Amino acid sequence: AQSVTQLGSHVSVSEGALVLLRCNYSSSVPPYLFWYVQYPNQGLQLLLKYTTGATLVKGINGFEAEFKKSETSFHLTKPSAHMSDAAEYFCAVSAWMDSSYKLIFGSGTRLLVRP
Amino acid sequence: EPEVTQTPSHQVTQMGQEVILRCVPISNHLYFYWYRQILGQKVEFLVSFYNNEISEKSEIFDDQFSVERPDGSNFTLKIRSTKLEDSAMYFCASRGQETQYFGPGTRLLVL
Numbered sequence: 001a002q003s004v005t006q007l008g009s010h011v012s013v014s015e016g017a018l019v020l021l022r023c024n025y026s027s028s029v030p031p032y033l034f035w036y037v038q039y040p041n042q043g044l045q046l047l048l049k050y051t052t053g054a055t056l057v058k059g060i061n062g063f064e065a066e067f068k069k070s071e072t073s074f075h076l077t078k079p080s081a082h083m084s085d086a087a088e089y090f091c092a093v094s095a096w097m098d099s100s101y102k103l104i105f106g107s108g109t110r111l112l113v114r115p
Numbered sequence: 116e117p118e119v120t121q122t123p124s125h126q127v128t129q130m131g132q133e134v135i136l137r138c139v140p141i142s143n144h145l146y147f148y149w150y151r152q153i154l155g156q157k158v159e160f161l162v163s164f165y166n167n168e169i170s171e172k173s174e175i176f177d178d179q180f181s182v183e184r185p186d187g188s189n190f191t192l193k194i195r196s197t198k199l200e201d202s203a204m205y206f207c208a209s210r211g212q213e214t215q216y217f218g219p220g221t222r223l224l225v226l
Contacts, residue, residue, distance in 0.1 A: 032213050034214070036217070042219060042220075043119075043206060043217045043218055043219040043220050044158070044206065044208075044217040045217070046214060046216065049213070049214060051213050090157075090158060092158075094213065096213065098171060099163075099165075099170045099171065100146075100148075100163035100165075100170045100171035101146065101163070101210060101213065101215075102148065102160045102163055102171060103148075103150075103158075103160065103208075103215055104160070105157050105158040105159075106157065107156075107157045108157060108158075
């Protein structure tokens with residue numbers, strides 16, 4: 001079975017500060033990993049993904065994440081937070097070995113950006 | 116850029132009533148999904164659909180739920196007799212290769 005743990009339901013940073021959102025996963029097979037962002041009253045937008053190949057992946061809006069197999073982690077970072085980054089962020093792992101490729105989500109981290 | 120659309124954006128219904136949530140997936144995608152998010156909780160998988168049949172469903176997806184692709188473009192989720200605990204945001208997604216693209220969701224409120 002696969003699972004995702006996101007440490008910290010809320011993270012608060014100052015504008016211009018480093019953003020670090022933590023995600024750890026459990027998977028019996030090489031995982032496909034995703035970060036989605038949800039702005040208030042909107043759907044889930046893909047930020048970035050890791051499937052195979054380069055372990056440092058870059059996404060939209062200046063975000064990036066690094067797949068670390070030894071740590072079973074896929075933390076999301078951004079060097080400098082912007083007010084518009086305030087949203088909820090979800091880490092997910094794909095059950096690609098099943099026929100469905102369903103996504104299993106973490107509980108989410110709400111990012112607050114202080115002026 | 117192609118996107119997944121969902122209607123209605125909001126639905127209020129009485130307990131015991133039937134509701135149908137509609138989705139139009141991205142046109143060249145073949146795999147479709149429904150997820151739900153109860154307020155303040157994580158996004159949960161409900162069902163996946165491929166080649167006009169369910170490929171996987173969760174424990175949540177009991178006999179009260181059904182899915183259908185009635186006309187080759189729409190993908191619907193029906194809840195036959197709604198319960199208070201069905202109140203949630205329901206997301207449709209369609210998959211191209213390994214990535215799922217989500218619609219904006221339908222917020223369902225059961226009174």
